[in-house]
Amino acid sequence: MTQLTSNSTEYGEGSATYEAVGSLQGLQKLVTEFYRVMHESPAYSDIRDMHPKSLELSIDKLVSFLSGWMGGEALYLKKYGGGGMPKVHMHLNIGTAERDMWLACMHEALSQQDYPKSLIDYLMVQFAFPAERIHQVSQSAHHDKN
Ligand code: HEM
Secondary structure, eight states: OOOOOOHHHHHHSTTHHHHHTTHHHHHHHHHHHHHHHHHHOGGGHHHHTTSOSOOHHHHHHHHHHHHHHTTSOOHHHHHHOOSOHHHHTTTSOOOHHHHHHHHHHHHHHHHTSSOOHHHHHHHHHHHHHHHHHHHHHHHHHOOSOO
16 A cells, blocks of 8 residues: 655654654754844844843743643743743734744744754644744734734
8 A cells, every 4th residue: 555644744743743853952953043043133133132132041941842842841831830822922012024033033943954844844834823823912912013
């Protein structure tokens, strides 16, 4: 029988995504690159400026969150507690432009890794969900953007 493997099913299964990104070490590399790109590229200065001056804690928080989100250990819950991602972004004014900047920055960081295109494509689809949700919740608190 022809083997029909869907990459998205593969990555979504258990800790498959977590392993595909290189586990904790891979996530640290990815997120460090994500924030390096955000910090250095003028295209992302609007969202960089929303962050604290030092990005050290932001890096650890995103690594910790992504670990659990991708099927690894729920480090964010353990270190920083629950509450949900939209809530921790509530104080920020995230319009469609800021949402798209975050996603574009993540795409750049993913492209710098030694990842197959199927993984990058899968992750970009998955990241779009929390990004959209964060944007929507942010806009219910701030009404001056789209
Ligand atoms: C939609 C566009 C997004 C923007 C503009 C954005 C921006 C930010 C900013 C400025 C902070 C720092 C807040 C502060 O220290 O006051 C932050 C924190 C964080 N963001 Fe986002 N973010 C976005 C989407 C996402 C997505 C999609 C995820 C997860 C997949 C995520 C995960 C996190 C985490 C884990 C933190 C740390 C939360 C904490 O303080 O404990 N963000 N984000």
